[in-house]
Amino acid sequence: MSKYITTPIYYVNGEAHIGHAYTTFIADTMVRYEKLKGEDTYFLTGTDEHGEKIEESAKKSGKSTQEFTDEMSATFKNLWDDFEICYDKFIKTTDEDHKIGVQKAFEVMYAKGDIYKGFYEGNYCISCETFFPETQLTDGEFCPDCGRTTSIVKEESYFFKLSKYEDRLLKHYEENPDFILPRSRANEVINFVKGGLRDLSVTRTSFAWGVKMPESLNDDKHVMYVWLDALMNYVTALGYGKDDALMNYWPATTHFVGKDILRFHAIYWPAFLMSLDLALPAHIGAHGWWTRDGEKMSKSKGNVVSPKEVADAYGVENLRYFMLREVPFGQDGDFSQRAFIDRINSELSNDLGNLLNRIIGMSGKYSDFEIDSVDVEKYHTKELDTMNEALSNLDGFMQNMQTHRYLEELWKLFAIGNKAIEEHAPWVKIKEGKKDEAFATVALVANILAKASIMLNPIMPKTTNIIADALNFTIDNASYEELVVGKKLLKLFNIKKVPPLFPRIEEPLMEEAPKAMPDDKPNDEMKEELATKKEKREEDNLIEIGQFFETSLKVGVVVEAEEVPKSKKLLKLQVDLGEDTLRQVVAGIKEFYSAESLINTQVCVVTNLKPAKLMGMMSEGMLLAAKDEDGLCLVRPEKPKKVGTPIG
Ligand code: ME8
Secondary structure, eight states: OOEEEEEEEEESSSOOOHHHHHHHHHHHHHHHHHHTTTTOOEEEEEEEOOOOHHHHHHHHTTTTHHHHHHHHHHHHHHHHTTTTTOOEEEEEEEEEHHHHHHHHHHHHHTTTTTTEEEEEEEETTTTTTTEEEEEGSTTTOOOTTOOOBBBEEEEEEEEEEEGGGHHHHHHHHOOOOSEEEEGHHHHHHHHEEEHHOOOEEOOOOSSOOOOOOOOOOOOTTOOEEEEHHHHTTHHHHTTTTTTTTTGGOOOOOOOEEGGHHHHHIIIHHHHHHHHHTTTOSEEEEEEEEEEEEEOOOOOTTTOOOOOOOHHHHHHHHHHHHHHHHOOOTTOOEEHHHHHHHHHIIIIIIIIHHHHHHHHHHHHHHHTTEEEEEGGGHHHOHHHHHHHHHHHHHHHHHHHHTTTHHHHHHHHHHHHHHHHHHHHHHHHHHHHOHHHHHHHHHHHHHHHHHHHHHHHTTTTTHHHHHHHHHHHHOOHHHHHHHIIIIIIIOOEEOOOOOOOOSSSOOOSSSOOOOOOOBSOOOOHHHHHHHHHHHHHHHHHTOOOOOHHTTTSSSEEEEEEOOOOOETTSSSSEEEOSSSSSSOEEEEETTTTTOOOOTTOOOOOEOOSSOOEEEEEEEEOOOOOOEEETTTTEEOOOOOOOOOTTTTEO
């Protein structure tokens, strides 16, 4: 059976970063692995180019929208080409064929009665371009995905009968426990569906940059909702709606996605497919989130890791190895140069690189570079057995996308090789005149390297081809069948010298991420000022009640919260105090609270302080907090109180 593997199609309103690279590397690895096993595999990637946000970004750039999307799309394509990603097709959602396919799907769904025209008034999150039913909003107001405030939007819209598919979706999840991988992610999807699905608005009239409606509907006021358009790419790339030329690859084996877009792939997409009477993909593989040095990457922090920069400094294959080795699939991962360099030096350079160098050196000295496997089985059955056992475990790990376990298991082979050299010390055997034994150990290691490089090939294609060339064979399905599946040994050959594959790295080769400001001075100054004032008052003895009431304290609700760029301590909050407008409060609490965790929580605010400027931003109030050696906590009403309630 053929295989079909996809990445998400990436939005063209930003440049690729290591998160995008990670999804693409896993997909590319899986494709190469399947091909190595002789599977007929098709690999799709591309760019998502429609929607309001992209229309806006294009406007800001001063280019026409098409020109803008073409240029941005090319940055992704060029990067993947530089990285030798082995995709079969790079789709753009502005491709004519894709648009035809989306229109066709719309017509099919409409004819089936799954799409109807209605009128939508609902809570819309502009950032996620999604309407949410009241029941799904966080605290009745905020977007359940990004936490931003939603607004009521009213527009004519076509709807997809998502509700109709609720039961079928639940049945599908139950009957196919590996539909969502890792399985631990399935619950969030199932609970969401069980919470009730509302019909999905699948057209927009508020912007024009989208796939037009099919002519048969004669309604050009509307354009397609970007997620209907985008998800359809997985079948339009195969010719859906046009010539179906490659539809033999459908259904997909795996759609690789980040956890951020799992819901779209595990709920909307299967429902659309059910409506189109198309089979469902076998797996949706949802991976975790990458951070840098423990911090969320963001443009404003200036700490986004560019995969190109890393690849230029350390080599793209080392980056592939690091990312796939570092995190268990599905969990979040952190990129730090220290961790990266450690893995290159200890795992690639020490374990693998040295092993190759050692047998090149020894065979040069003892046998004029000739390597003969004839006596390997005689002297090394134990090593061969352990090696074969590890090799036979690999497929299970790869099928479950557990690339870190796959690599861990594969590294057992190098440990066997290194240990065999230490234990059997060929240089001693040569001195003792036991040439056969010495040659057998060198040949054992050559075989270990050959088999390991075949299995490492999907992750590090070029490097392993160099190793294979040195060992006088080619990595392909035939050598996989013979050396790995068939457990055969290498035929007599002359090993070639190769330059060191993984030179040790002593110092970071890239600039470190910009550090947050070491100290948020204004905040400290303000605190000092307050502290001296407080001390002075205490010295001046007790205060009158009236003096206390000079301070206006009120209960407020945090409506918006965000980190202040380049500041280690500050968060910028918009607080509702029951006044006409929200108050901006800049508070030094970032080390103790994340911005998101504060949204829609109550706080106590000193409201009649003179506004102060902190890092260039006005702060119109101060939060009450208590701090001791264990940290800081906000002082809040014991039970929720109406906003604006005076405290005192
Ligand atoms: O969502 N860590 O496009 P997008 C890990 N166009 N992965 C990350 C990441 C991070 N920090 N940041 C991004 C879209 N990704 C839609 C997809 S598909 C029909 C439409 C990866 O450009 C991850 O794979 O925002 C995530 O799902 C994808 O980039 C989102 O890319």
